Amino acid sequence: MESTKAVYDKILELRIANAQMIVNYAAFLEENKYFEEGFKVYERGVELFTFPVSFEIWNIYLSKFVKRYVSPFHPPLSIRMNEP
Numbered sequence: 001m002e003s004t005k006a007v008y009d010k011i012l013e014l015r016i017a018n019a020q021m022i023v024n025y026a027a028f029l030e031e032n033k034y035f036e037e038g039f040k041v042y043e044r045g046v047e048l049f050t051f052p053v054s055f056e057i058w059n060i061y062l063s064k065f066v067k068r069y070v071s072p073f074h075p076p077l078s079i080r081m082n083e084p
Contacts (some may be wrong), residue, residue: 019049026038
């Protein structure tokens with residue numbers, strides 16, 4: 001696990017990653033329950049690439065984030081004013 005993370009981190013540091021590597025690394029982290037680190041990888045990917053690639057990475061990131069943190073069991077937030 002740690003050696004795989006080290007290799008991916010080095011690839012990102014050297015800025016030689018392609019978009020598929022970003023997605024693969026984030027998926028690897030997610031599969032191993034490192035959700036926050038996976039989200040950071042998506043963020044790094046968005047910074048590393050330009051449009052339209054960064055847009056595609058952003059869409060994947062956003063869908064994963066919403067799936068993880070927005071529960072279907074919680075009603076939408078609303079503000080009620082002037083209720084008795």
